Amino acid sequence: MEAAARVTSKGQVTVPKAVREALGIREGDEIVFRVEGNRAVLARTRPFLELAATIRVPAAKRNVAWDEVLRRTRTDRAAIRR
Numbered sequence: 103m104e105a106a107a108r109v110t111s112k113g114q115v116t117v118p119k120a121v122r123e124a125l126g127i128r129e130g131d132e133i134v135f136r137v138e139g140n141r142a143v144l145a146r147t148r149p150f151l152e153l154a155a156t157i158r159v160p161a162a163k164r165n166v167a168w169d170e171v172l173r174r175t176r177t178d179r180a181a182i183r184r
Contacts, residue, residue, distance in 0.1 A: 117144070 105118035117127060125146045127133060132147045163171050 103120065103124060105121050107115045107118055109115050117133070121127070121144070125144075127146050134145050134147050136143045136145070163174070166174075
């Protein structure tokens with residue numbers, strides 16, 4: 103699909119309806135622009151809580167206090183740099 107839009111004097115662009123519908127973009131949604139060479143890719147960002155279930159947590163870091171997770175992570179990273 104291709105759709106065109108005009109940039110306003112303030113640098114604003116209205117995302118065409120066909121693109122909004124194809125990506126499921128609704129009022130209040132956030133989108134991200136990623137520049138790849140001489141083009142930009144637009145994508146709808148997923149809600150933060152929706153992302154929580156997509157990340158696998160290693161068994162060693164489950165049911166551990168957050169400050170302990172950070173301490174272990176920093177220790178592991180320091181060991182890798184040596």
